[in-house]
Amino acid sequence: MTPLARKQRPLSEDFPRLIDGGNALDVRELERLRARARRFAEEHVSPRAMEIDRRTDEDPSWFDWDLVRAGAEHGMLSFLIPKPAGGGGGLSTEAAVVMEELCAACPGIALIFGAHALGISPLLLGGPSQWDGVLSELVCSERTTRPLLMACAITEPEAGTDVEDPDLLARARITSHARRVPGGFRLSGAKRFISNGSVARWITLLMPTDPRDPAHTWTCFLVDASSEGFSVNRVEHKMGQRAAHAAELALDEVFVPDERVVSREGDGAAATMIVLACSRPPVGAIATGIARGAYERLLVWLEEDRAAKGLLERQHVQLVLASMEEEIHLARQAYMDAATELDYRALGGAMRHPAVRALGHVPAGIRKRRSVRGLLASDRMRDTTISILHRTTSESAVTRSVALSSMAKARGGDVAMRVTGAALEIVGLRGVRIRAELEKLWRDAKLCQIYEGTNQLNRLEVYRGLCRRETIACLPPLLAHRSAVPPPDAGVGGSREKILAGENGGPR
Ligand SMILES: Cc1cc2nc3c(=O)[nH]c(=O)nc-3n(C[C@H](O)[C@H](O)[C@H](O)COP(=O)(O)OP(=O)(O)OC[C@H]3O[C@@H](n4cnc5c(N)ncnc54)[C@H](O)[C@@H]3O)c2cc1C
Numbered sequence: 001m002t003p004l005a006r007k008q009r010p011l012s013e014d015f016p017r018l019i020d021g022g023n024a025l026d027v028r029e030l031e032r033l034r035a036r037a038r039r040f041a042e043e044h045v046s047p048r049a050m051e052i053d054r055r056t057d058e059d060p061s062w063f064d065w066d067l068v069r070a071g072a073e074h075g076m077l078s079f080l081i082p083k084p085a086g087g088g089g090g091l092s093t094e095a096a097v098v099m100e101e102l103c104a105a106c107p108g109i110a111l112i113f114g115a116h117a118l119g120i121s122p123l124l125l126g127g128p129s130q131w132d133g134v135l136s137e138l139v140c141s142e143r144t145t146r147p148l149l150m151a152c153a154i155t156e157p158e159a160g161t162d163v164e165d166p167d168l169l170a171r172a173r174i175t176s177h178a179r180r181v182p183g184g185f186r187l188s189g190a191k192r193f194i195s196n197g198s199v200a201r202w203i204t205l206l207m208p209t210d211p212r213d214p215a216h217t218w219t220c221f222l223v224d225a226s227s228e229g230f231s232v233n234r235v236e237h238k239m240g241q242r243a244a245h246a247a248e249l250a251l252d253e254v255f256v257p258d259e260r261v262v263s264r265e266g267d268g269a270a271a272t273m274i275v276l277a278c279s280r281p282p283v284g285a286i287a288t289g290i291a292r293g294a295y296e297r298l299l300v301w302l303e304e305d306r307a308a309k310g311l312l313e314r315q316h317v318q319l320v321l322a323s324m325e326e327e328i329h330l331a332r333q334a335y336m337d338a339a340t341e342l343d344y345r346a347l348g349g350a351m352r353h354p355a356v357r358a359l360g361h362v363p364a365g366i367r368k369r370r371s372v373r374g375l376l377a378s379d380r381m382r383d384t385t386i387s388i389l390h391r392t393t394s395e396s397a398v399t400r401s402v403a404l405s406s407m408a409k410a411r412g413g414d415v416a417m418r419v420t421g422a423a424l425e426i427v428g429l430r431g432v433r434i435r436a437e438l439e440k441l442w443r444d445a446k447l448c449q450i451y452e453g454t455n456q457l458n459r460l461e462v463y464r465g466l467c468r469r470e471t472i473a474c475l476p477p478l479l480a481h482r483s484a485v486p487p488p489d490a491g492v493g494g495s496r497e498k499i500l501a502g503e504n505g506g507p508r
Helices: 016-020 027-058 065-073 092-105 107-125 127-142 268-304 315-346 354-361 370-376 379-392 395-427 432-449 455-467 496-500
Strands: 150-153 177-181 184-195 202-208 218-224 230-235 246-257
Touching: 027 065, 027 092, 027 107, 027 432, 065 107, 092 107, 092 268, 092 315, 107 127, 107 150, 107 184, 107 202, 107 218, 107 268, 107 432, 127 354, 127 370, 127 379, 150 184, 177 202, 184 202, 184 218, 202 268, 218 246, 218 268, 268 315, 268 395, 268 432, 315 395, 354 379, 370 379, 395 432, 395 455
Parallel strands: 150 202
Antiparallel strands: 177 184, 184 246, 202 218, 230 246
8 A cells, every 4th residue: 555645743732632631641652652553554564455455355364474573573462461561551542543553554454453452451450460471471472473462252143232232231142151160161152253363362252151141140251262172163254454354263161260260250241341442442543544544545646646637626626635634533533532531531540540550560570479479360359450440430430431432433433434435436437556445445444333333332322321321330340348448438338339429439
């Protein structure tokens, strides 16, 4: 694809709220991350985009590990991993900024890194107990010639939309089942359309421990793809974003030990909501990047290609370009608004909690000692992590954040379709090469309206969270009687209701 032509404005210019809002976001660090993503996009992604799209059309199972290695060299696999585990410590804002850059070059290649980030996100809910296991393994692998990828598997053959909403989950046609056995669980069933599913080493996977009551027993497991009983049924032949595989996975009595249950048994519905709230702003950014990629390619073509001579003088074309600029700007504001809301008002507070930060200062060598590891992986520690989550946010704050994330995702997907379609209409039959590039971006854009919940489901979340101001149960329940972190009024006994009502340290 043609190189990205236009110079980007500083982030602080596009998002004055980042510097004026008095929040702790380090804009310079974000700017450096974006520059790194852009360098990777220009040097490795853009030049390969069209060729990989063609190759994966011929053979959907073809996969470019060289690109993964190049991405790893630019830190694209670890920026979301907490700093104590050796990563960049980013959250939704960082993921979104990276995704826009990569997607302006090639959304399919970007999805490899986006699906990896999606796979990591449930582990963030596991708190410090996850730092010294798979997360630090992922960071170490980034410095080798065999970087490890992750995936997140929620969708089943008979349940897509239904497993992405806690209310629908109760009625979903789920066929998978995690059966309790001594020392862990045995997982059986199938997962469908899993991005990176065929190439990931580790998969965060959601299943009920009682299929008759999925809503209350939906649980997140960390599955090793090299386990006995794990297999890849097929890799889909995709219409767009082809560079990233979408795979159907089969699990036949795959053993997962207790310590690889992420958070706690039964916390999966909340984990799903939190994961989707984290990943929908980046999907809005994916869509914004696609729209930007189409717009920038169109501008270069209009300004430089002889076949486009005279088009820029037409008022109709000027109006279309102005409306593209407008749509892209608003889509970017929407995803950034949703991401910063999530990172600074809804969920990020738990990562910045003094107890979590203090643990982060404990050298990894000490944290990895058997006794300390046992403590970190204990039920008590898992309860404590959830307790911290409740103390740093509230269900109403997370519900609002989910709604804003859904808005950014749905709006972004529609903008990407409109902008790529309008760009194709302006080019018409005039330029063969740019037409092929825009046609690819149009196919790539369609997926943004489908994954991370279809736009219809996302708009229903907007209705519930913003129009009706409902509060959705999207935090794992607080087990106050087992919690090690005393609520602020521990002396008189802080209640779950009070905490949920925001009285005991609501959003900060
Ligand atoms: C290429 C690709 C990659 C993907 N990657 C992943 C991944 O990495 N991990 C993962 O877990 N999943 C992944 N998915 C799955 C994706 O999230 C689902 O496809 C999506 O949630 C929709 O589910 P479905 O396909 O079963 O459609 P369905 O749920 O069958 O929906 C079909 C239609 O009905 C509408 N609909 C359904 N229920 C309702 C309702 N209650 N109210 C209103 N409208 C409704 C939907 O909006 C849609 O238009 C991927 C999908 C694709 C295509």
